[in-house]
Amino acid sequence: MxxxxxxxxxxxxxxxxxxxxxxxxxxxxxxxAAASKLEVQSNRLEDVAAYAAIQAYLALQRPVIVExxxxxxxxxxxxxxxYSSYVFKTIGIRGxxxxxxxxxxxxxxxxxxxxxxxxxxxxxFTGTVHGVIAEKxxxxxxxxxxxxxxxxxxSKTFAEMETQEKNxxxxxxxAARELCRWLRQYGPPR
Amino acid sequence: MxxxxxxxxxxxxxxxxxxxxxxxxxxxxxxxAAASKLEVQSNRLEDVAAYAAIQAYLALQRPVIVExxxxxxxxxxxxxxxYSSYVFKTIGIRGxxxxxxxxxxxxxxxxxxxxxxxxxxxxxFTGTVHGVIAEKxxxxxxxxxxxxxxxxxxSKTFAEMETQEKNxxxxxxxAARELCRWLRQYGPPR
Numbered sequence: 001m002x003x004x005x006x007x008x009x010x011x012x013x014x015x016x017x018x019x020x021x022x023x024x025x026x027x028x029x030x031x032x033a034a035a036s037k038l039e040v041q042s043n044r045l046e047d048v049a050a051y052a053a054i055q056a057y058l059a060l061q062r063p064v065i066v067e068x069x070x071x072x073x074x075x076x077x078x079x080x081x082x083y084s085s086y087v088f089k090t091i092g093i094r095g096x097x098x099x100x101x102x103x104x105x106x107x108x109x110x111x112x113x114x115x116x117x118x119x120x121x122x123x124x125f126t127g128t129v130h131g132v133i134a135e136k137x138x139x140x141x142x143x144x145x146x147x148x149x150x151x152x153x154x155s156k157t158f159a160e161m162e163t164q165e166k167n168x169x170x171x172x173x174x175a176a177r178e179l180c181r182w183l184r185q186y187g188p189p190r
Numbered sequence: 191m192x193x194x195x196x197x198x199x200x201x202x203x204x205x206x207x208x209x210x211x212x213x214x215x216x217x218x219x220x221x222x223a224a225a226s227k228l229e230v231q232s233n234r235l236e237d238v239a240a241y242a243a244i245q246a247y248l249a250l251q252r253p254v255i256v257e258x259x260x261x262x263x264x265x266x267x268x269x270x271x272x273y274s275s276y277v278f279k280t281i282g283i284r285g286x287x288x289x290x291x292x293x294x295x296x297x298x299x300x301x302x303x304x305x306x307x308x309x310x311x312x313x314x315f316t317g318t319v320h321g322v323i324a325e326k327x328x329x330x331x332x333x334x335x336x337x338x339x340x341x342x343x344x345s346k347t348f349a350e351m352e353t354q355e356k357n358x359x360x361x362x363x364x365a366a367r368e369l370c371r372w373l374r375q376y377g378p379p380r
Contacts, residue, residue, distance in 0.1 A: 043276070076280055076281050076285065077279070077280035077281065078280055079276075079277065079280035079281045079285070080280075081276070081280070082276075083273045083276055083277075086233070086269075086271070086272075086273055087269065087273075089267070090266055090267035090268055090269035090270075090271070091266050091267065091269045091289060095266065095269070095289055098288060098289055098291070099281060099285050099288055099289065101288070
């Protein structure tokens with residue numbers, strides 16, 4: 001059976017690959033859409049993703065997914081949180097590790113929000129993974145902060161894992177499995 | 191002559207005081223409006239302020255000002271930039287100084303954008319001030335990163351200056367003077 005296609009408003013190949021690894025189990029796959037993504041500035045990832053998905057749906061007039069994720073470091077008051085991508089592009093992993101020099105509490109969590117906008121409204125699926133920030137980057141897979149995030153239950157960083165293994169632990173894998181559940185229950189979005 | 195009132199979508203008393211110190215020279219003052227501020231996530235302050243001002247105008251049906259500002263640190267790739275307020279609330283001045291430990295290049299600039307939305311559209315006024323990040327916080331006036339910003343032409347931080355002196359140098363003072371110029375030329379916004 002051929003997988004049904006849902007559009008996703010991203011050009012991040014890693015995100016697409018990770019989500020597709022999960023969605024194949026329910027007979028779907030995502031493909032990038034050329035929609036500009038209007039992001040609202042909010043401390044809630046849910047708001048950012050839902051709003052962007054609605055905007056993309058209005059532009060495309062087809063069901064569309066937006067995924068937004070953030071890394072929340074406990075000792076830094078949740079920083080970089082909803083602005084993880086901007087922070088990654090400016091101070092990067094090096095800056096993050098500098099902020100955590102001599103900081104004992106390395107606890108952090110990743111959160112992913114998948115928003116699916118369709119003719120019936122917008123559905124929001126979330127996934128969270130707790131873990132710690134490594135002392136040094138390890139691994140070359142994945143993207144973003146993956147080289148310094150070690151999820152609970154593993155001694156590897158996300159960047160040391162294949163997609164399938166990362167998805168077992170990851171925030172994005174969990175959110176994508178929630179999306180699968182919804183698709184199984186309600187069928188193809190329109 | 192009594193000053194004409196323009197609404198401003200902020201609850202930050204420092205911003206209001208600084209803008210009013212300039213606006214009195216052209217016969218206006220701003221007063222806080224109870225409009226929720228929808229911020230778009232953009233790397234351009236102009237977009238954030240203009241969009242928020244339009245939203246506030248639509249909600250209030252009266253001319254309204256939004257001021258948005260950011261601190262751009264050269265050695266940090268422009269960080270914290272448009273997310274200065276969020277970064278201040280999480281890692282704070284302490285985090286910023288930690289990122290700059292052993293960094294020789296302390297150059298930074300503050301930028302302020304004042305957007306005025308009215309029945310004729312939206313006007314955007316900007317002001318920039320170049321300077322350096324101090325080694326340690328000094329002074330207790332102002333707000334945000336003021337204790338660590340030393341503008342070119344002074345040896346004081348913004349937090350060591352009275353409002354009037356800060357306005358002579360500051361990004362916000364410059365943007366407010368641009369607004370004054372516009373108000374003198376076009377009269378009260380409707």
